[in-house]
Amino acid sequence: xxxxxxxxxxxxxxxxxxxxxxxxxxxxxxxxxxxxxxxxxxxxxxxxxxxxxxxxxxxxxxxxxxxxxxxxxxxxxxxxxxxxxxxxxxxxxxxxxxxxxxxxxxxxxxxxxxxxxxxxxxxxxxxxxxxxxxxxxxxxxxxxxxxxxxxxxxxxxxxxxxxxxxxxxxxxxxxxxxxxxxxxxxxxxxxxxxxxxxxxxxxxxxxxxxxxxxxxxxxxxxxxxxxxxxxxxxxxxxxxxxxxxxxxxxxxxxxxxxxxxxxxxxxxxxxxxxxxxxxxxxxxxxxxxxxxxxxxxxxxxxxxxxxxxxxxxxxxxxxxxxxxxxxxxxxxxxxxxxxxxxxxxxxxxxxxxxxxxxxxxxxxxxxxxxxxxxxxxxxxxxxxxxxxxxxxxxxxxxxxxxxxxxxxxxxxxxxxxxxxxxx
Numbered sequence: 001x002x003x004x005x006x007x008x009x010x011x012x013x014x015x016x017x018x019x020x021x022x023x024x025x026x027x028x029x030x031x032x033x034x035x036x037x038x039x040x041x042x043x044x045x046x047x048x049x050x051x052x053x054x055x056x057x058x059x060x061x062x063x064x065x066x067x068x069x070x071x072x073x074x075x076x077x078x079x080x081x082x083x084x085x086x087x088x089x090x091x092x093x094x095x096x097x098x099x100x101x102x103x104x105x106x107x108x109x110x111x112x113x114x115x116x117x118x119x120x121x122x123x124x125x126x127x128x129x130x131x132x133x134x135x136x137x138x139x140x141x142x143x144x145x146x147x148x149x150x151x152x153x154x155x156x157x158x159x160x161x162x163x164x165x166x167x168x169x170x171x172x173x174x175x176x177x178x179x180x181x182x183x184x185x186x187x188x189x190x191x192x193x194x195x196x197x198x199x200x201x202x203x204x205x206x207x208x209x210x211x212x213x214x215x216x217x218x219x220x221x222x223x224x225x226x227x228x229x230x231x232x233x234x235x236x237x238x239x240x241x242x243x244x245x246x247x248x249x250x251x252x253x254x255x256x257x258x259x260x261x262x263x264x265x266x267x268x269x270x271x272x273x274x275x276x277x278x279x280x281x282x283x284x285x286x287x288x289x290x291x292x293x294x295x296x297x298x299x300x301x302x303x304x305x306x307x308x309x310x311x312x313x314x315x316x317x318x319x320x321x322x323x324x325x326x327x328x329x330x331x332x333x334x335x336x337x338x339x340x341x342x343x344x345x346x347x348x349x350x351x352x353x354x355x356x357x358x359x360x361x362x363x364x365x366x367x368x369x370x371x372x373x374x375x376x377x378x379x380x381x382x383x384x385x386x387x388x389x390x391x392x393x394x395x396x397x398x399x400x401x402x403x404x405x406x407x408x409x410x411x412x413x414x415x416x417x418x419x420x421x422x423x
Contacts, residue, residue: 024073024128025137027066031121032141034063035400036183038148038173042159046175060114060398067121074128077418078120081127084413087356088123088406091395092116094349095307102306104313111308114397122406130416131373132197134407136205139194142187143208149173149180149215170218181216181224182387186404188212189231189383193376196235223390227383234379241368285327286335286390292326293334297342304346308397319343337394345395353394356409363412371415377408 044052071078082089095112102108125134149172153160162169162177169177172184188209195205216224296305296319305319311333313320324330334340342350364381367374384405387393393401 020073024070027069027073028121028125028128028137029141031063031066031070031125032138032400032403033144034060034066035118035121035398035403036141036145037398037400038145041173041175042152057114063121063398064117067117067124070124070128071120074124077127077414078124080418081410081414082123085123085356085359085410087352087359088119088409091345091349091352091356092119094345094352095395098304098306098309098345098349101303102309103315103318104306104309107312108306108309111397115307115395118397118399118403119406122403123410125403126407126410127414128419130419131371131376131411134411135190135194135197135376136201138404138407139191139205139208142184142190142212143205145173146184146187146208146211146215149184150211153218166220169220170215172215172219177219178221178224181219181221182227182391184212184215184219185224185228185231185383186380186401188216188228189235189379190376190404192232192235193379196239196375197372227386230386231379231383234382235375238368238374238378242372242374285329285331288327289323289331289335290339292323293336293339293343295326296323297339300346301342302346302348304342304344304349307344307349307395310343333392335390335392337388337392340392341394360405360409360412364408367412371412373411373416377412380404380408 040048040056044056048056092112092115095115099105099108099112125137129137149160149170153170153172160170160172162171166177170180171177172180174180174183191205191209191212195202195209198205213228216228296310299319305313310319310323311331315321320330334343338350338353341353345352361381364374364377367377384393384401387401393399394405396402
């Protein structure tokens, strides 16, 4: 009788587990696709009407709910994983505290909720699944985005193909070509990693990775193509390094030397790099933005102006007004993740992000020797590091690039052995 009783309870428990796993998977896919913002441009156009801002914020609320669902499905694991990245928690606390000195406290308070909810979903994803599973979840999202982009560009070129500024360049589901190129570059890295971590389905994932490469080429974004090649090189680097400890040490050493050499070329032979990429020396006006942002940072270096408070501040004497005056146009952000943190959160916020990034980088190097997750972590961090120098992709709410970074950062600190049976 006892075995029958146990067996009688096993079936409902298995069904409940299956339902919870399905709910978690659906929540993760919905969250990630929502934060990819593939739907914003087709729905609202570009430039978006100011009156649509309130509706747009409401449309992100279901993604917050998906993040809470994921956290509720495994609360202990989510909390444990978050505590493994203490600098992330400190960073969010500093952002929240900046409400006290923000030049726009109501706006900062609203955006603190957004960044906490965005980050919570990423932490919950990292704590719930193993590297192989999470790479396929993210890979499936990027595969869906790539297919949608291809369909839109071919079937509805009025949306998917640019007709002004860069006529003929594909932009897919985002406002301009560089957004498509940058997003598909990250997609290539994730899809390639999914193939490396799941050999039985490698051909499928590499097929979608090839589609991502094709979309990067069609975007005509040279910077994105260079980033993609860097990501591919990092993937090959990990594959070679994992052949043995001695090989791994040698490859890490060569990688460090190569990074220093690349930095030296960028510093001392910048003109040659710009000519190769077809860029002007101002990086399409970014150096003007950086100079203007730096001038404002000097005014409040310790505290910054408050999280998310600068770029929509409309006062005639605020930091944005002076940035516009010095740069000669209105930028949407600092176009540099490091300057962005300093501008909004001051030196302590910048330090918290730098320490989180350093911890993640060290864990990624260690993962080369002991964790197959390096196939995803190292190439992604290589691409993310490059992007962070020219775009504001750190501590950004409603942004799947920040979601990806938090997933990788937390997952490196929360290895597969800490994950339960979800995958």
